[in-house]
Amino acid sequence: MSTSLPLSRRDIIEARLAEGRQVVATSLAAEFDVSEDAVRRDLRALAAEGKCRRVYGGALPLFTPSQPISARIGKASARKRILAQAAVTMIERGEFVFLDSSSTNLEMVELLPKSLDVTVATNSVEIASAIMKRGDIPLVVIGGAVNPVVGGCVDASAVAAIAALNIDRCFLGVCAISARTGISVYEHADAIFKRMLLERSASRIGLITSEKFHERAPHRIGGAANIDWLIVEDDLPDDDERAAIGAGFSLVKPRDVTSSS
Template identity: 80%
Template sequence: MSNSLPLSRRDVIEARLAEGRQIVAASLAVEFNVSEDAVRRDLRALAAEGKCRRVYGGALPLLTPSQPMSARIGQESERKRALARAAVAMIEPGEFLFLDSGSTNLEIVELLPKNLEAMIATNSIDIAAAVMKRGDIPLVLIGGAVNPIVGGSVDASAVAAVEAMNIGRCFLGVCAISARGGISVYEHADAIFKRTLLRRSAARIALITSEKFHERAPHRIGGAADIDWLVVEDDLPGDDEKAAIEAGFSLLRLRDVTPSS
């Protein structure tokens, strides 16, 4: 009986990895009512079989497939909301903001203060809908053909619209980041759009969950010189932080941005 339980749990983990999902050891330990050490043993066994890549706090699929924006909304919402809260603390009243398509940037909308007196531009259908629901912030929606993976428009017409803008502060959506590869995304057209967005923005910021330092994406947006700040979680491993800083990235941990309560 004791042998069958770990195997059953391991099968569940393997199935989730096959779906392209991140595995968080602490969450699985609660779900299966076992210790985190037991989950880590499962992950070590799966990694030894070549079925996952071990990362701080859990594991990732060997090749992470791109998920549509609709599937990413709601995942790790507490962590994304914490990053969004830090983003709001960086915004100045009256700014022209661009919220690039992304589930973390979507969390920013609800947290914006009522008296911000800013204008928001976005290429994201979901972010635009959230701004419209608030009803108190002027909105510019970047149009064009909607890419379901991105969750918004990144085609030639979207690029042309951004080329005509002078953006005060841009919050960039990022799929992967590394010291060697820079910041990257899964979709080729999205990378072209984001390069234009960075070029037209005075302040360029990305909100980064820790696992993105271990993701792989094929299309490079740029490097450390192309972005002003990476807002990262407090649990970012020291090795990842050191590599990013040595590559020239400027990092802000959550505790350095959000005011203490």
């Protein structure tokens, strides 16, 4: 049998959860050469301390650690592009559009028709660079100190700049969404920035890949009353769809937008 003390084993499990890793009771029991009951006691203790969420067969971290935008760009790009295509069809000619820092919103840049005659504002380094490379869309860049996780500017100067704008349509970057807790992000400054962005925008839209319905993030932006539309994937699970609609969110799927355009 293992000579590891329960506290030592528990510390290792806690460290893995803090790194955002899921733990499985059977795997931990085999690794530490202890019974599954012993592991389950550890998990119950960690859950009681607010350090994990118990699930069948193991435990999940309370929050998934945020990744810098450089790590998110290119992931699930085909799925994000489908959402971006639906988003572009919702823009009206001549609008002042804000593209919040988001790897999904980045997919919109190539899809924007020049004929829409829009002006784009953004706090995102990547989005600003992509629009500059196009060279045919007027661009307003919201500056300040660049947050490497967000991939753009969300400090006090960026918030002040947003407060002076009248935005026709914003596309919000979202880290997590829940029927119970609403829309959330990982960074405190980002949440403050997004609240101001929503306040200054006439139409507010989020592009949501399905896994975000099962993410958790600590900083709440708002609820269903603070956003007009969520563009979700066509294969969003029925349970997630019902919960979101029950919470008051208005959902639109790419097939609905393209069929009506």
